[in-house]
Amino acid sequence: MNDAMQVYLSAWPTVWAMDTARYLVGATLMATILALFWKAGLARRKLQARDATGADRRREILASLRTAFIFSLLGAIVAVGDHQGWITIYKGFQKVGPLYLVGSLALMLVAHDTYFYWVHRAMHHRRLFALFHRTHHLSRTPTPWAAYSFAVPEAIVHAAFVPLFLLFVPMHGLGLLAFGIVQILRNVMGHAGAEVHSAAFGPGRWLGWNNTTTHHDLHHETGRTNYGLYFRFWDKLMGTEHPDYCAKFEAIVAPEAKTTSPAIAGRVLAPAIAAIAVAGALLIAADPARADEGPAGRWATPGVAAIVELAPCNDTSGLCGTIRWLWEATDEKGRPRLDTQNADATLRARPLVGLSILSGLAPAAGGSWAGRIYNPEDGQTYRATLRRVGNDTLMIEGCVLFICQKQVWRSASALTAALR
Ligand SMILES: [Zn+2]
Ligand SMILES: [Zn+2]
Numbered sequence: 001m002n003d004a005m006q007v008y009l010s011a012w013p014t015v016w017a018m019d020t021a022r023y024l025v026g027a028t029l030m031a032t033i034l035a036l037f038w039k040a041g042l043a044r045r046k047l048q049a050r051d052a053t054g055a056d057r058r059r060e061i062l063a064s065l066r067t068a069f070i071f072s073l074l075g076a077i078v079a080v081g082d083h084q085g086w087i088t089i090y091k092g093f094q095k096v097g098p099l100y101l102v103g104s105l106a107l108m109l110v111a112h113d114t115y116f117y118w119v120h121r122a123m124h125h126r127r128l129f130a131l132f133h134r135t136h137h138l139s140r141t142p143t144p145w146a147a148y149s150f151a152v153p154e155a156i157v158h159a160a161f162v163p164l165f166l167l168f169v170p171m172h173g174l175g176l177l178a179f180g181i182v183q184i185l186r187n188v189m190g191h192a193g194a195e196v197h198s199a200a201f202g203p204g205r206w207l208g209w210n211n212t213t214t215h216h217d218l219h220h221e222t223g224r225t226n227y228g229l230y231f232r233f234w235d236k237l238m239g240t241e242h243p244d245y246c247a248k249f250e251a252i253v254a255p256e257a258k259t260t261s262p263a264i265a266g267r268v269l270a271p272a273i274a275a276i277a278v279a280g281a282l283l284i285a286a287d288p289a290r291a292d293e294g295p296a297g298r299w300a301t302p303g304v305a306a307i308v309e310l311a312p313c314n315d316t317s318g319l320c321g322t323i324r325w326l327w328e329a330t331d332e333k334g335r336p337r338l339d340t341q342n343a344d345a346t347l348r349a350r351p352l353v354g355l356s357i358l359s360g361l362a363p364a365a366g367g368s369w370a371g372r373i374y375n376p377e378d379g380q381t382y383r384a385t386l387r388r389v390g391n392d393t394l395m396i397e398g399c400v401l402f403i404c405q406k407q408v409w410r411s412a413s414a415l416t417a418a419l420r
Contacts, residue, residue: 002343003381004080010383011079016072018180023068023148026184027061030144030192038194045195045252047217052141052193063135064148067155071148074159078166083360083372087163088170091317091362096172105175108165109182109230115161116229121240123154124224132157142191142220147184177279186230190216199253203246209233214249218242294319295361295369295388298412303327307412310358318371321358329353341379352376358384373398 034042081087090096096104123133135151150158162176171179189196190213197212199205211228219226225242228235235241242248296319298309305327313320329352331337339350361371364385373384373396384398394409 004084006381006383007083008076008080012072012076015075015079016069019068019071019075020065022180022184023064026188027064027144027147029185030188030196033196034144034192034194042194042196047193047195047214047252048141048221050141052139052143056139056141057143057145060139060143060145060149063150064145066152067148067150067158070152070155071159074156074163078163081163081166087166089166089176090170090172101172101175104169104171105178105182107169108171108175108179111165111169112161112179112183113228113230114234115164116158117227117234119157120227120229123157124227137220137223139191140220141193142217143193144188144191146191147187174279181275181279182230186211189213190229191220193217195249195252197253202249202253203232212249214252215242215245218245218248294363295386295394298324299394299409300412300415301409302407304415308357308409310361313359316360317362319358319361319369320356321361321373322356323353326353339376339379341376343379361386 078087078089082089120133122128132151132154136146136149136154139146139149148155162179165171190211192213195213197207197210197214201207201210201212209231211226211230211232215226215228215232219242222242225240226235226245227240232241294310296310296312298307300307306323307325308321309324310319310321312318326337329337336351336353338348339352339355340348342348342350355374355376357374357376359372359374361369361384364370366387368385368387370383370385372381374381382398384396386397387395389395392411392414394411396407396409397405
């Protein structure tokens with residue numbers, strides 16, 4: 001099994017779990033908010049006279065779970081792209097500042113809105129509608145559960161956006177996480193069935209360039225208008241906004257101006273922003289540059305067959321490991337030992353000394369570090385987990401230089417101390 005396939009298969013279960021959890025958490029959050037605030041004000045913000053049925057919800061949930069599965073099949077390709085160097089996903093905080101983080105997220109949302117608007121319009125073409133988009137429009141009165149209620153071909157079209165975008169714009173892992181959260185929240189808000197945005201989202205108000213529940217609900221109720229996802233820009237520019245949108249939104253939120261009814265969007269967005277902040281804090285805490293008890297340093301492999309130096313990587317985040325010294329640095333004819341087992345014939349002339357064999361080591365669960373290790377013995381790359389035990393010992397799991405499975409490395413300074 002080749003390396004890319006291994007990365008794909010090991011990334012996929014996590015991606016699937018995250019895509020599924022994101023949908024379930026987002027839709028459950030919105031359904032709970034609707035239930036909790038229904039009598040307190042959301043009932044009079046209901047957008048259609050018709051009620052969604054239990055059968056509607058069941059269909060929406062099953063189709064959405066299928067979509068999360070399809071998202072993960074394409075999403076795991078992102079992990080392969082990152083590993084192969086086709087795309088760049090920054091980890092830790094040493095590579096990008098907060099400005100880049102916020103700027104790239106904003107750019108990703110605008111790009112996604114543009115992508116969505118045009119593929120959505122295309123899918124409404126009579127030749128494409130039945131195959132791609134009819135499933136989503138079976139929800140004439142949408143509920144939050146309709147967020148990912150797509151036919152398989154439509155799910156594939158939507159899943160393609162993130163990998164395509166990453167080909168052009170490097171993103172930070174935290175930015176991608178925030179994108180996923182914003183995306184599902186705006187999605188379940190658009191399908192809430194009752195207007196959950198505050199009057200501040202009204203046309204002409206300071207947040208009026210955003211779509212609202214009324215905006216997307218009108219799309220489900222009437223079809224051929226309001227194709228946008230997050231923003232109104234494209235619908236306004238292309239003249240596809242529903243002519244009654246502004247009046248309908250103002251009418252539905254009007255009582256709020258006169259009473260002290262809660263601004264629901266605040267109640268939805270505040271937890272989302274808090275979640276992003278917590279996730280950010282966790283990522284900063286996990287930042288390899290901040291972790292002081294990492295495995296950096298020089299280490300001797302068993303039998304002092306090799307000395308490997310672990311240090312911050314040159315071109316990516318995390319730690320990388322380089323062979324600095326070999327017990328048998330030359331072959332029987334006195335020539336430097338080369339990377340002769342490499343699957344890539346063009347790399348076989350590389351000397352082993354100076355070769356980078358550990359890459360992308362980042363903090364993982366329980367104080368361990370996880371990354372990739374290249375084994376020159378068989379020319380294969382494996383997953384590796386490293387755990388520092390005290391000052392002098394590094395436990396390695398995986399397949400490493402000369403031996404597979406578990407190995408103990410000793411710090412080179414402990415060896416030199418013993419030689420003195
Ligand atoms: Zn549509
Ligand atoms: Zn929809």
